[in-house]
Amino acid sequence: MQSLRTRQTGESVSLGKQEYWEESFHRELLTVNTKCSNENCKEVGTMVMHGELHPQNDEADECVYFTPVYINPAPAVFKVEKSYPNDVSMLCRSAFHLFWVDPAACGNKIRAAVERLLDDQGIEKTITDRAGTPQLSKKGYPQPVSLNKRLKAFKTKGKVQSQCFDALDSIRWLGNSSSHVSLDTDKYSVFKSLVILKSVLEAIYLGRKIPDSMDYEVARVNVLYHPDKQRSWPKKI
Numbered sequence: 001m002q003s004l005r006t007r008q009t010g011e012s013v014s015l016g017k018q019e020y021w022e023e024s025f026h027r028e029l030l031t032v033n034t035k036c037s038n039e040n041c042k043e044v045g046t047m048v049m050h051g052e053l054h055p056q057n058d059e060a061d062e063c064v065y066f067t068p069v070y071i072n073p074a075p076a077v078f079k080v081e082k083s084y085p086n087d088v089s090m091l092c093r094s095a096f097h098l099f100w101v102d103p104a105a106c107g108n109k110i111r112a113a114v115e116r117l118l119d120d121q122g123i124e125k126t127i128t129d130r131a132g133t134p135q136l137s138k139k140g141y142p143q144p145v146s147l148n149k150r151l152k153a154f155k156t157k158g159k160v161q162s163q164c165f166d167a168l169d170s171i172r173w174l175g176n177s178s179s180h181v182s183l184d185t186d187k188y189s190v191f192k193s194l195v196i197l198k199s200v201l202e203a204i205y206l207g208r209k210i211p212d213s214m215d216y217e218v219a220r221v222n223v224l225y226h227p228d229k230q231r232s233w234p235k236k237i
């Protein structure tokens with residue numbers, strides 16, 4: 001990290017003039033110029049963080065907690081391998097970037113990556129009749145098969161596919177929610193979805209074993225987003 005700079009936000013400065021001001025209203029913006037420490041890379045970038053003041057209490061001294069809100073170039077959450085389909089790889093990179101600035105949009109990209117993964121796996125994406133002719137909507141467009149149905153079709157294709165079903169289904173629920181109630185999208189669940197996608201891609205395209213931790217990751221996303229699986233908070237294994 002190089003040239004670090006913090007400034008109090010305008011809103012925080014003006015709140016400071018109010019009678020009802022209290023320390024916890026203090027906000028800072030931190031900008032950092034970064035440089036990759038890998039000798040072969042040395043890529044430069046910028047990171048922006050929001051800081052919130054936590055006043056002194058019995059357990060801790062006063063301090064400002066910073067949360068990243070922008071990073072460019074965004075770090076890869078996982079390695080995008082050459083054997084992954086192009087569309088999926090592009091959506092992954094886009095998701096890595098959006099994760100910091102707009103978790104709901106990131107959730108949408110992850111869901112879109114699942115759709116393109118199913119395309120690559122030969123799962124029908126438009127409704128056709130027995131002769132293979134696409135069924136058209138009133139406006140004359142081919143009717144899409146729902147992601148729910150596509151995933152069920154995928155599940156029947158083999159052992160690995162069936163093992164990946166719950167994982168991909170959890171991404172479907174998170175993606176649905178990201179499209180409709182985007183302001184509520186939980187950043188940590190979105191991160192879990194990226195971890196889930198990573199394991200699924202590795203299982204399908206690299207033949208790697210699905211990690212034991214997958215059940216927990218999936219349960220962690222489902223507890224907030226799957227309508228039938230919100231009974232209890234999962235225990236970490």
Ligand SMILES: [Zn+2]
Binds near residue numbers: 038043
């Ligand atoms: Zn680098």
